[in-house]
Amino acid sequence: MLSVSCADLWPEGSVALEEEVVTAAAKAEELDSAHNTSSTSSCCSSVNLDDSLTSLQWLQEFSILGANVPQQAHHQPHLFGHQPLGSDAPASPLAGDPASFGMPLTPGKPTAAAYSRMQTLPSIVAYGHCPDEVDYKTNPHIKPPYSYAILICMAMQASKKSKITLSCIYKWITDNFCYYRHADPTWQNSIRHNLSLNKCFIKVPRQKDEPGKGGFWKIDPQYAERLLSGAYKKRRMPPVQINPAFQNRVRTNLQPQSRGPSNHTGGLNGLFVNPESQRLLQEFEEASGADQNWDPHLAEGTMLGSWPVVRGRSGLKRKQSQGSRNGIKAPRRSSSPLLSTDDPKEIGLLKGDFDWDALLDSALSGELSLDGEEPLSPIIKEEDLTVRGTHMSPIEAPAGTTDLHVLMETQRNNDVTDFAEETFLATAFLENPWPEEEEQGRNDFLCSSTVNLDQLFDLGDSLGGDPSTRIDTLL
DNA sequence: TAGTGTTTATTTAGAT
DNA sequence: ATCTAAATAAACACTA
Numbered sequence: 268m269l270s271v272s273c274a275d276l277w278p279e280g281s282v283a284l285e286e287e288v289v290t291a292a293a294k295a296e297e298l299d300s301a302h303n304t305s306s307t308s309s310c311c312s313s314v315n316l317d318d319s320l321t322s323l324q325w326l327q328e329f330s331i332l333g334a335n336v337p338q339q340a341h342h343q344p345h346l347f348g349h350q351p352l353g354s355d356a357p358a359s360p361l362a363g364d365p366a367s368f369g370m371p372l373t374p375g376k377p378t379a380a381a382y383s384r385m386q387t388l389p390s391i392v393a394y395g396h397c398p399d400e401v402d403y404k405t406n407p408h409i410k411p412p413y414s415y416a417i418l419i420c421m422a423m424q425a426s427k428k429s430k431i432t433l434s435c436i437y438k439w440i441t442d443n444f445c446y447y448r449h450a451d452p453t454w455q456n457s458i459r460h461n462l463s464l465n466k467c468f469i470k471v472p473r474q475k476d477e478p479g480k481g482g483f484w485k486i487d488p489q490y491a492e493r494l495l496s497g498a499y500k501k502r503r504m505p506p507v508q509i510n511p512a513f514q515n516r517v518r519t520n521l522q523p524q525s526r527g528p529s530n531h532t533g534g535l536n537g538l539f540v541n542p543e544s545q546r547l548l549q550e551f552e553e554a555s556g557a558d559q560n561w562d563p564h565l566a567e568g569t570m571l572g573s574w575p576v577v578r579g580r581s582g583l584k585r586k587q588s589q590g591s592r593n594g595i596k597a598p599r600r601s602s603s604p605l606l607s608t609d610d611p612k613e614i615g616l617l618k619g620d621f622d623w624d625a626l627l628d629s630a631l632s633g634e635l636s637l638d639g640e641e642p643l644s645p646i647i648k649e650e651d652l653t654v655r656g657t658h659m660s661p662i663e664a665p666a667g668t669t670d671l672h673v674l675m676e677t678q679r680n681n682d683v684t685d686f687a688e689e690t691f692l693a694t695a696f697l698e699n700p701w702p703e704e705e706e707q708g709r710n711d712f713l714c715s716s717t718v719n720l721d722q723l724f725d726l727g728d729s730l731g732g733d734p735s736t737r738i739d740t741l742l
Numbered sequence: 743t744a745g746t747g748t749t750t751a752t753t754t755a756g757a758t
Numbered sequence: 759a760t761c762t763a764a765a766t767a768a769a770c771a772c773t774a
Contacts, residue, residue, distance in 0.1 A: 414764060433746065457765065463748050470747080480774055481746045 407445040415454075415461040418444070419468065423486050430471045430483035433459065466490045 403411045413421070422439035423431050437455055441448045462468045467490035471483040 416764085453766070453768095456767075459745095459747060460749085460766085461764090478774090480744085 403444045403446065404442075405445050407449040410446050410450075411444045415457050416465050416467060419458065419461060419465075419484075420486060423484070430485040432479070432483055433462070433481050436462075436484070 401409050403409065411418070418440050419436055421443075422436040425439055425443075426435060436458060440458070447454055462470070462484055467487055469485050469487050471485055473479060473482045
């Protein structure tokens with residue numbers, strides 16, 4: 268089993284992190300208390316439950332408390348809200364740090380965490396389809412590999428509130444997943460559909476004295492644990508789903524230059540591909556072309572297997588078939604429920620360059636502590652998980668994580684060779700995410716927290732042997 | 743009227 | 759092949 272030391276996870280910036288954590292925590296507390304004074308009544312009967320369980324605060328607190336890294340423990344409660352101000356700062360490395368664009372891919376890094384933290388060359392990332400290396404916050408082209416239920420959970424967790432409004436969920440999703448900012452707003456329908464249909468979510472009616480539209484939503488811990496663990500295990504990337512809004516443009520822009528490794532020139536209708544990226548892309552193409560042995564099935568069930576591999580056009584097929592079924596749909600632009608929040612305070616609490624991967628990981632870990640007074644679900648029990656963390660069965664360990672790094676290494680060395688057209692086009696766009704400058708202002712309130720999924724995988728792995736220690740540390 | 747919430751139907755992909 | 763979960767679409771009702 269591979270492990271990652273804390274130093275590997277946060278090689279620098281821990282002091283800054285601590286300051287930020289303290290500041291942000293104070294702010295959150297302030298806002299929280301202010302908000303609760305007007306909104307506690309609706310759920311006061313279950314206030315304990317809400318605050319301790321449904322808020323999913325425990326997800327944060329549990330996540331990566333390390334037995335071997337006790338000095339980090341006090342940082343963890345705010346881990347997901349605040350990014351270590353290390354090499355990844357600011358919040359969006361790909362967008363915020365132009366230098367990262369030229370950072371070369373270096374196969375064979377010691378760990379996936381380190382690898383991911385590098386925020387490697389986007390173009391190559393796209394070829395490899397590693398979701399952890401797509402900056403979903405700034406890249407509007409690749410659909411995040413998370414189900415709507417998971418997204419909702421994330422939003423709820425990020426809010427640090429016991430309940431959250433629909434508009435806040437929208438807001439959080441669009442703030443943290445650029446794809447949805449540009450996507451057809453029908454995804455909001457799906458969110459609502461999910462809230463209504465999914466047992467995981469409980470509607471909390473708005474009190475009469477509470478202004479605003481619609482109710483609140485909270486998460487049912489009984490279902491949440493199942494949902495999140497299931498999501499974790501099944502976290503599997505669908506084929507690359509490029510935002511349909513950009514497909515034509517990408518195609519148009521790249522068609523003439525898209526053939527031949529030497530034609531990845533910059534300045535394609537505003538798409539600038541820096542020379543270093545071009546060079547690396549070319550190298551990658553050559554390497555990939557020389558090795559066609561990669562078997563996607565081999566990676567099934569692993570993070571690698573979860574990389575979106577374009578198989579034919581399946582990633583777009585659904586849209587197309589539905590389009591044909593329904594005829595051409597008039598483009599609908601968002602009527603902006605996102606911007607019409609009725610509860611600015613609550614939205615304010617949704618600050619955070621939220622690390623959704625970390626949430627999922629922490630959620631998985633959180634299952635262990637999701638007890639309170641609640642019994643563990645049969646699923647968890649029977650898989651030999653112990654509340655308050657005396658031990659965790661390998662069964663419950665995320666599939667594929669144990670050997671993740673080995674596979675990662677293998678995978679990277681073998682190169683991914685599935686070059687469907689969409690992938691290539693997506694690659695070009697990943698090279699230069701859609702301009703988000705106009706939205707920077709809106710994102711200003713986002714705190715930074717980009718603990719990489721792999722980092723948490725690694726740490727979870729390394730800590731898996733003795734979760735009790737981290738629990739004890741927390742308690 | 744827009745936003746919210748519910749419900750039904752259909753399609754798709756992955757799992758068994 | 760079948761089952762299931764998820765995504766998607768759409769119709770409809772309710773409400774601020």
